[in-house]
Amino acid sequence: MRIEDFDFDLPEELIAQTPLxxxxxxxxxxxxxxxQRVAHHHFYEMIDFLHPGDCLVLNDTKVLPARLYGIKEDTGAKVEVLLLNQIEHDDWEVLVKPAKKLKVGTKVTFGHGQLTATCVDTMEHGGRVLRFDYDGIFYEVLDALGEMPLPPYIKEQLDEADRYQTVYAKEKGSAAAPTAGLHFTEELLDKLKKKGIEIAFITLHVGLGTFRPVNVENITEHEMHAEFYQMTEETAETLNRVKAKGGRIISVGTTSTRTLETVARDTGGTFEARNGWTDIFIYPSYQFQAIDGLITNFHLPKSTLIMLVSALAGRDFILEAYQTAVKEKYRFFSFGDAMLIL
Incomplete structure (x- = not known):
């Protein structure tokens, strides 16, 4: 399939700049x-489309204040660093602007020396590996110096950093929020539980794999960047029980979907406690083994995310739905509106 098969016209004014x-x-x-029918509702009405015995699967990753601004010790030049993945100990895979100026051996200082880093390696995708040095606890230093890494298409300043976190965020490690989950409130989750809908959690730390652009004409040649995931024994037992009783597994977000499908693929269609790295790429012709439905936001043209939802609902149906969303002035991307595919 060609990258152009997943293109559509999106007016810039439909890109949501602030959360509701x-x-x-x-x-x-x-x-x-x-x-092959589309209906229009509000998110709090999603409870009406779920049945007792169904299971919602949420990604409980927590976004780090992963954007740092530093100075190169040798030249005094400014650099911007985005943390992607913790490789081991104090070594992190990062994106750097400007990347070409940061060679192996270069040292960077942040916050008047509260945090320093040395470039120790380069990555195939143009990233770098930085080894950090600091006193105290790394995440506390990061809280003091880092900024919430909002996507580049959001130009407005975020008044409350917590609005770029889900209400159930727990496991630190993401460079971006699993945005489908931003629509949930504690009150809505309580209502779902009272209706008899199971709530299960997985973890996938959102990194470059989710947002890396497709730069090849034939999408089958695109390679996803690996992201860390984890499924607990409790979640695996819940999902197996729901499946056995005929309940539906509804994934909240593409990151939850990729985690569930990775585990199901590797275990022959069942679930078990596992953790590791996934680079699964889901596009039309993919046969889903784990999920029965999906809650997601509206995605970028030509992105791996719109390819994933096209695999589930069909490319033509998805593109027609997106045309309707544009016509009806739905809000797009991270702070935008949602879609429920059943």
Missing amino acids: KDRSSSRLMVLHRQE
């Missing part, structure tokens, strides 16, 4: 796959 005051009041487009 009430998380769950965003709009919700419901795609009924069997009937």
